Amino acid sequence: ESYCRSAWNAVDGFLVLLSLVDILVSLASTSEKNIMGMLKVLRLLRTMRPLRVIKQAPKLKLALFKGKFFYCLGQDTINITNKSECLSANYRWVQKVYNFDNLPQALMSLFVMYSKDGWVNIMYDGLDAVGVEQQPITNYNEWMLIFFITFMIISFFLLDMFIGVMVETFHQCRQAQALQK
Numbered sequence: 001e002s003y004c005r006s007a008w009n010a011v012d013g014f015l016v017l018l019s020l021v022d023i024l025v026s027l028a029s030t031s032e033k034n035i036m037g038m039l040k041v042l043r044l045l046r047t048m049r050p051l052r053v054i055k056q057a058p059k060l061k062l063a064l065f066k067g068k069f070f071y072c073l074g075q076d077t078i079n080i081t082n083k084s085e086c087l088s089a090n091y092r093w094v095q096k097v098y099n100f101d102n103l104p105q106a107l108m109s110l111f112v113m114y115s116k117d118g119w120v121n122i123m124y125d126g127l128d129a130v131g132v133e134q135q136p137i138t139n140y141n142e143w144m145l146i147f148f149i150t151f152m153i154i155s156f157f158l159l160d161m162f163i164g165v166m167v168e169t170f171h172q173c174r175q176a177q178a179l180q181k
Helices: 007-028 035-056 083-088 103-114 119-128 144-180
Strands: 070-073 092-095
Touching: 070 083, 083 092, 103 119, 103 144, 119 144
Parallel strands: none
Antiparallel strands: 070 092
């Protein structure tokens, strides 16, 4: 149970040492160009620190919709309620194209939602999701609207900020070019 045996603590210790070295070099250096400036990029590793919470709270590892984006594909699925009934009726148990069963697939689904193309279908699939190996029921969990609407509002703000930074940078570059002429 020593401090250095935990990988997260080792990363934290490395960042602290890196920061101390950077401070000492910047105090000793009088030049504008600092050799250690490149190491400041490694401070971005601090953004991984919130992932430590996942280690301490194992329930956070469970995905919100993991295993819930399946449905029964067949002729008459009105009375089908789960996977075993679907398979016993000789129907197919099919996974939705966009789902949250693994990290790459979840990231793809969130990207589709973020791009505003097809996010409504993913939202409806989330609203209909009942449980693992359960047939979807229309508007079963309307509280999931909070998740989807919040995600979309945040993505609008992030996209607007990104576009704003790009436009401002472009404007500054044009002003700099105009001054050089």
